[in-house]
Amino acid sequence: IEFHKEFLSKGTRALMCIPIRAKLENINYRGEDRRKSHYTNEINEGYIYLETERVFNRFDECRHRLANSLVPIIFINLENYKLKTLSSMDKLTGVSTRKFFEQEYHKAFDEARKSHGGFSVLMIDIDNFKGFNDTYGHRKGDEVLSRIGECLLSNVRNTDLVGRYGGEEFIIALKDAAEYEAMKIGEKIRKAIEKIRISKIKDPITVSIGIATFPKHGQFKEELIEKADQALYNAKEKGKNKVVIWDAQIFDTLHRVDRLAGIISGNINYDQRNILAILDIIDLVRGDLNQEEKVYEFLGRLIETVEAETCTLIYLGNDKKTIKTYSRIRLKPGWIEEPIINYNLVNRAILNKKGEFLIDWENINNMDLILNSPKWKSVIVHPVEFNGEIKGAIYATVPLREKEFDYNQYNMVKTLAGIFSPII
Structure with missing residues (x-):
């Protein structure tokens, strides 16, 4: 290494500079007689540079050997970083993959x-x-x-x-x-x-x-x-x-048709589950069960399909006020007697005739006693419409600590609610 004093920090009394190098050995076998061609190549990735202003310092042969022992570790980390950078970059455009x-x-x-x-x-x-x-x-x-x-x-x-x-x-x-x-x-x-x-x-x-x-x-x-x-x-x-x-x-x-978003995703397992859910709801609507039994099965299928914790069907009267609610929770048979529902979200969906998926930051009734913070919920709410008239609303929740509902799951709820709407 060529030494340039002008690049030293002011007051430098001692320095140590160790190249970060690794030897690469290649052995080539050529021809039928398997003659060997052996050569060694060195790659220089950088330097370990240490300096001190102290006159009495510990820059000795022992410290040099200690610093030199770190070279293989640093070299491997640098190579791994380079590989990660290369694998994360789109070669044609230079931006991330x-x-x-x-x-x-x-x-x-x-x-x-x-x-x-x-x-x-x-x-x-x-x-x-x-x-x-x-x-x-x-x-x-x-x-x-x-x-x-x-x-x-x-x-x-x-x-x-x-x-x-x-x-x-x-x-x-x-x-x-x-x-x-x-x-x-x-x-x-x-x-x-x-x-x-x-x-x-x-x-x-x-x-x-x-x-x-x-x-x-x-x-x-x-x-x-x-x-x-x-x-x-x-x-x-x-x-x-x-x-x-x-x-x-x-x-x-928008003129684009998004009705298949959340139904056909390209993931075979999810697609199969979603298509089966649609077929099940169609069979349920056509089946011989009474209305309450159909609602019970519908909510259970909805919980399973979008991986919700609770799912509620809200019935509306002619004045658009709630007259009855049916609610289920995952893995438990029977109805929930007093479901926690943010009716501000429900009323907004009914008024706008349009659903949404969001985090319910307003609801702080249910507290986590360990963390001393509200148990925030991710919510899907969507009006159920039949023959141009709003008949009710679907309200699905899941704890935010578990997951967030996404657009695909929202669209799946919208699709299944549309199929089930004649029952309401």
């Missing part, structure tokens, strides 16, 4: 929830990307993806997460960013990509961006991504090359 992004996204979302900070998701899709591949070839298409990946990374903060979600779709998680900041960054990205120029490509390169923000637009990890995706779809419908923030009107006017 979807798997790695989702792992980090869950951590970042949980941190935002605990700190009550802003958190936003941007879904980004390249406009007319198929046309680039068809017109200019896949190599040029890959170049478009690569340049956009670079552009995304250079226009976000080091703390933000950028991933390739699939094909020509990207996703960004913005930490500590509320709606205004997310929109500002989204527009910055859109304008930067609009300026990209690639040789031989004459068509403009643009993207459409959808944004959803926690907690304003959603309180669940999957819900936030779903709503950002809905906003992205709306940006496409508006003519592309736009940034759109999710709102309730988008949900109501």
